[in-house]
Amino acid sequence: QSIFQDIFKHQITELILENSDQGRGAISLEEYTENIYARILTFFENLTHLSIVKSSSISEYPPLSIWYLPSTFSSSILTKLNINVRRIHDCFHLLDGRLKQLKILIVEVGYIDNNLQIIHNTNELLNLKSFSLTCYYVTNVYDNQVIPLLRRMTHLEKLTLYIRIDDRSRFVDGTNLHKNILIHMPRLDTFTFYISTDIQFDDSVDHLSDNDIQQTFTNIGYHKIACSVNYYYRKYRAVCHVFSLPFTFNRLEKISNKFPNIIFNTVTYLLVGDIIPFKYEFFIRISKAFPSLKYFSIINITSPLLNFDSYTADNIDSCSSIQYLNLTSLTVNYVDNYYIEQFLLDRKTYAPHLTEIKVHFDRLQAVTENFTRDATRYNCRNIKRLIFEKTINYSKELYLYFPSLLD
Template sequence: MNISNNNYSNIFDLPNELLFIIIKKLNIGDVIYSLVDVNERFVHLLFDPFYIQNLNITLMTMKSFCHRTFSIHEQVLSNICENILPNIHDQVKQLAIEQHSIERILTYNYSQLYSLSLVNFKEEILFQYLTDYSVLRDLLSQQITHLNIDIETDEIPKLLSKISLDIFTMILSLCQRLIKLNFCQTKLPQLKYFSLASFDMIQNFDDYIIPLLRRMINLEESRLFLAVVRVDSTVIDGTEVYDQVLVHMSQMSKFVFSINNGVFFENNEIDVPSNEDIQNSFIGREYGPVGSYVKTF
């Protein structure tokens, strides 16, 4: 039965323009593997230069920020490497790859490649590739202008480890054409609502909480109830909250917060802001009514 001749429609009835929009919303690895042999029309759409120039051969399953799994099925990966890449490698301009597939993917010469994303790599393995894998080193030194590095982690990233610092230093030394670098900064673009409450004193607010919040680039509503302790540092005020957090969240429409900030001053030369200073720091920054209280001992 020809479905397209009755009151029902199927995907083959859609115009190419609409099909192309749908395809662009899907994971390119799955799309190429699933649709490349359907018919000549799909082959033409899939191998459109504007589509395949951005090749993301990763697939992320996210249970939480700290528990992410990157894995493309071996059969899918083999088909891409053996049957797809030989025909498109010289048209790819942006490429995202995982740790377990890097050597198979980089077998080919990507003459137009300028952007590379290395996704969910263990520190030690990435360091080894940067040290010993000549194919990657040549790409980074001769072609790559935009580089994204995502280090695998089991916890919210804080200060960089020594090996991550070594990787960072090596990248800066190796990448002679580098224009843009994102290092260990995985964003959370789908997150719209976020609430965090802690009644224990947080000593690593700047290392844990701030980097996490900055990844929520499309956050619309947030509630923070925190107790933060610092030593010889500034008091959290409206200026810091805006400059460190809110300026990165253009979609934010509702922000409710209560921050109990204890600061221990071992250096008497540091000026302690007054309650009026704290209040004034919220003026002119799109805050609603804000209350504050300062007490010194």
């Protein structure tokens, strides 16, 4: 081996890698773990800090899976680890004693599920001072997977939690967090969180308001929080979003017409959805509340108009153009044509960096009048990528309408 390899092997103690590899590719998770993670963890003999970060807020590099690491993998000097893992059980394994000096653990978990066949270490994690858990996919095992894990962290001083919970009978509020988690962390100084809970309700369930939820946090001494409770009566479902202020995360999902009147400076990915139509004023609020927005997904099949076919948006000048100065990707697969038109009309939307649209072909064809409509042509000039629900052979008219398309 070269002299440089020897220097790197023994002298590097802190390593930060930006990973732009794709999560779903030709290489298997087993091969990736063996060829990348295992080599990093075994090659650098004096590594104390290891961070592998994503290249963007929506990228998903192949996660670490403990199953494919050597069974002898351990470290007696690693004190900080920032990494993506495949499942919550990989996180359990990282905390089973193989990283004895670990003080800071930052993990993004692919999904949180049950595996009753695995018995995990339940010892207290006395050295762990800071823990961050992020999971963007909904879980229905928060109570029997996440809570037991957090209860082991009795010496924790800093906790960051981003989690979306489904199929609970009650919202996760301040009372629940205090009873199940916070009371077991007497040294906790900083708690940063975003928690959404999706429940099914009936007429026998008390309908809690934003103030009701907020009061449960005030009761335990947390005053800098915001929340939004939304009831969908047609589906008998309700969603509660509650989070610490200032909001520090880069993703928000399932936001409806009703959301707190604050500025989300860090959010780059946003998904909004509702069974009530989104009016023009809603998008004005979105553009102001999310100034860093890059990836915008909309789900709403209900138009605010009585009849889209009789509506000529080209001729209505009463609404000023809405600016999305950082928007690069728009997903409008499950929407009424009204919303597609709103973003393609240059009189309605100014999005100079929009280069990608995910949309149903038939709807795009209808809104652009088979790729001939002048009023929507300008906002299509910079689109480099169209993602349809099925494979489409692009016509000459489509290429002319979207002159920047990449083959």
